Amino acid sequence: xxxxxxxxxxxxxxxxxxxxxxxxxxxxxxxxxxxxxxxxxxxxxxxxxxxxxxxxxxxxxxxxxxxxxxxxxxxxxxxxxxxxxxxxxxxxxxxxxxxxxxxxxxxxxxxxxxxxxxxxxxxxxxxxxxxxxxxxxxxxxxxxxxxxxxxxxxxxxxxxxxxxxxxxxxxxxxxxxxxxxxxxxxxxxxxxxxxxxxxxxxxxxxxxxxxxxxxxxxxxxxxxxxxxxxxxxxxxxxxxxxxxxxxxxxxxxxxxxxxxxxxxxxxxxxxxxxxxxxxxxxxxxxxxxxxxxxx
Amino acid sequence: xxxxxxxxxxxxxxxxxxxxxxxxxxxxxxxxxxxxxxxxxxxxxxxxxxxxxxxxxxxxxxxxxxxxxxxxxxxxxxxxxxxxxxxxxxxxxxxxxxxxxxxxxxxxxxxxxxxxxxxxxxxxxxxxxxxxxxxxxxxxxxxxxxxxxxxxxxxxxxxxxxxxxxxxxxxxxxxxxxxxxxxxxxxxxxxxxxxxxxxxxxxxxxxxxxxxxxxxxxxxxxxxxxxxxxxxxxxxxxxxxxxxxxxxxxxxxxxxxxxxxxxxxxxxxxxxxxxxxxxxxxxxxxxxxxxxxxxxxxxxxxxxxx
Numbered sequence: 001x002x003x004x005x006x007x008x009x010x011x012x013x014x015x016x017x018x019x020x021x022x023x024x025x026x027x028x029x030x031x032x033x034x035x036x037x038x039x040x041x042x043x044x045x046x047x048x049x050x051x052x053x054x055x056x057x058x059x060x061x062x063x064x065x066x067x068x069x070x071x072x073x074x075x076x077x078x079x080x081x082x083x084x085x086x087x088x089x090x091x092x093x094x095x096x097x098x099x100x101x102x103x104x105x106x107x108x109x110x111x112x113x114x115x116x117x118x119x120x121x122x123x124x125x126x127x128x129x130x131x132x133x134x135x136x137x138x139x140x141x142x143x144x145x146x147x148x149x150x151x152x153x154x155x156x157x158x159x160x161x162x163x164x165x166x167x168x169x170x171x172x173x174x175x176x177x178x179x180x181x182x183x184x185x186x187x188x189x190x191x192x193x194x195x196x197x198x199x200x201x202x203x204x205x206x207x208x209x210x211x212x213x214x215x216x217x218x219x220x221x222x223x224x225x226x227x228x229x230x231x232x233x234x235x236x237x238x239x240x241x242x243x244x245x246x247x248x249x250x251x252x253x254x255x256x257x258x259x260x261x262x263x264x265x266x267x268x269x270x271x272x273x274x275x276x277x278x279x280x281x282x283x284x285x286x287x288x289x290x291x292x293x294x295x
Numbered sequence: 296x297x298x299x300x301x302x303x304x305x306x307x308x309x310x311x312x313x314x315x316x317x318x319x320x321x322x323x324x325x326x327x328x329x330x331x332x333x334x335x336x337x338x339x340x341x342x343x344x345x346x347x348x349x350x351x352x353x354x355x356x357x358x359x360x361x362x363x364x365x366x367x368x369x370x371x372x373x374x375x376x377x378x379x380x381x382x383x384x385x386x387x388x389x390x391x392x393x394x395x396x397x398x399x400x401x402x403x404x405x406x407x408x409x410x411x412x413x414x415x416x417x418x419x420x421x422x423x424x425x426x427x428x429x430x431x432x433x434x435x436x437x438x439x440x441x442x443x444x445x446x447x448x449x450x451x452x453x454x455x456x457x458x459x460x461x462x463x464x465x466x467x468x469x470x471x472x473x474x475x476x477x478x479x480x481x482x483x484x485x486x487x488x489x490x491x492x493x494x495x496x497x498x499x500x501x502x503x504x505x506x507x508x509x510x511x512x513x514x515x516x517x518x519x520x521x522x523x524x525x526x527x528x529x530x531x532x533x534x535x536x537x538x539x540x541x542x543x544x545x546x547x548x549x550x551x552x553x554x555x556x557x558x559x560x561x562x563x564x565x566x567x568x569x570x571x572x573x574x575x576x577x578x579x580x581x582x583x584x585x586x587x588x589x590x591x592x593x594x595x596x597x598x599x600x601x
Binding site: 024033122124127130133287290291292 | 393
């Protein structure tokens with residue numbers, strides 16, 4: 001055995017086509033192509049259908065409030081205080097979207113950015129291309145952002161137009177705050193998505209860890225004074241909330257607990273830092289990790 | 296110079312050894328990687344495509360380490376074993392999207408995909424969703440994505456798996472054409488005659504080790520020296536058994552329910568005789584001929600013993 005190879009001619013190791021055609025795309029260029037490939041898959045996934053239904057919840061709630069408001073001429077009162085439509089919308093954005101829906105979207109999509117491809121055994125096609133592995137993560141993260149923004153914004157807009165006119169608020173006056181809310185939601189989606197992308201690439205059982213973080217750790221540490229709350233995304237997001245809440249209400253009492261609120265600039269810088277550090281770390285994990293597919 | 300060079304390459308998954316101290320040099324041209332299921336073929340394939348990092352030793356593909364060097368994939372095309380796709384995409388969309396990852400423009404990617412799809416003779420079905428493809432079509436579109444960027448090394452993991460005989464013949468012809476066109480191809484299979492039909496140069500792998508490398512005919516001779524068992528289901532097994540007993544090459548014979556089991560030293564001659572008997576109908580119909588020794592595992596056990 002082990003005879004000499006039949007064809008001992010040296011291999012031409014040079015590319016056969018001109019180098020211009022063989023250029024390796026940059027990380028961002030590769031990420032853009034992964035984004036193109038992934039967005040459609042993500043938008044039409046079962047996950048998006050399920051989360052789309054979840055996002056219908058606030059719309060149904062807003063529609064119900066709107067119908068009720070046509071019957072109750074005195075408007076809505078929270079703990080005896082008259083609540084304007086804009087304030088109710090602000091509460092919905094903070095309590096429903098920022099504190100619940102955005103983390104849920106972040107957990108379910110963020111932890112699955114690479115895991116879905118591994119589970120579907122399609123990761124091989126992406127990892128055997130002349131692109132850095134971290135660009136796969138980055139492209140899929142950008143697709144997540146686009147997908148979740150496309151899911152969230154229509155829901156928020158519908159809620160805005162249904163709720164704000166109740167209680168005497170003016171849509172035109174409240175509209176600039178809607179744009180601010182959009183921006184805040186996008187920052188929230190970006191931050192939670194990056195954090196959970198890291199969880200998804202580094203930890204086992206990322207979904208459980210993500211849910212515990214979003215709905216166990218964050219609410220718990222925000223309730224208490226101290227530095228631990230700085231290890232949450234919600235702490236920085238709350239500084240971006242522009243809505244004035246009804247005073248002496250249950251909600252305002254809850255908000256009083258968040259008495260230590262950073263400035264907008266500090267929050268934005270910290271959130272940018274969280275996004276950059278977690279994405280970098282997630283990308284590094286993807287570069288170094290071996291993905292063994294079940295046969 | 297070799298296209299793939301492994302030096303004391305080992306890979307283990309926790310306590311399980313996938314590949315054990317393999318040193319091998321794969322020459323240019325078509326090479327078959329032959330081994331039974333679980334032999335370590337897939338681990339070897341994953342190591343040479345940079346999906347896994349060696350636990351020990353080194354692996355170089357086209358002269359450079361593959362792990363952490365994705366730029367090498369400009370020159371490598373890989374067709375994995377798994378039957379996994381973006382099912383909602385059409386074949387053309389999928390191959391084009393993957394071709395774009397080679398850093399070419401959209402127009403170039405479209406042209407590359409069209410050429411590759413034509414090469415695998417799937418142009419008519421290119422605009423159908425992959426989810427609607429037959430198994431053979433899925434295998435071919437998988438090959439199209441591997442060769443779209445005109446790589447100089449093609450790595451094909453069980454490419455004939457699940458194909459019908461016609462698609463199989465077409466694919467074998469295609470692989471041989473690539474070899475003739477100057478490409479190097481490493482193709483894995485667990486079926487000896489599949490590999491034999493593509494190339495004479497093979498690597499035999501079993502239990503995580505390369506058992507032998509070289510010309511398939513030498514290995515075939517070695518296998519042919521091994522007593523070969525044939526299981527024949529027929530109408531008249533007793534008269535058939537009498538016929539076989541007259542043959543000098545039959546080493547032993549036993550009767551089972553509805554079948555005669557023969558051990559022969561010259562399987563080629565025996566099969567020729569059996570075909571004659573079946574064609575003559577002299578001893579009634581011969582329903583089924585199987586050979587447990589065609590199971591590669593048995594051959595490997597024999598090779599290891601020898």
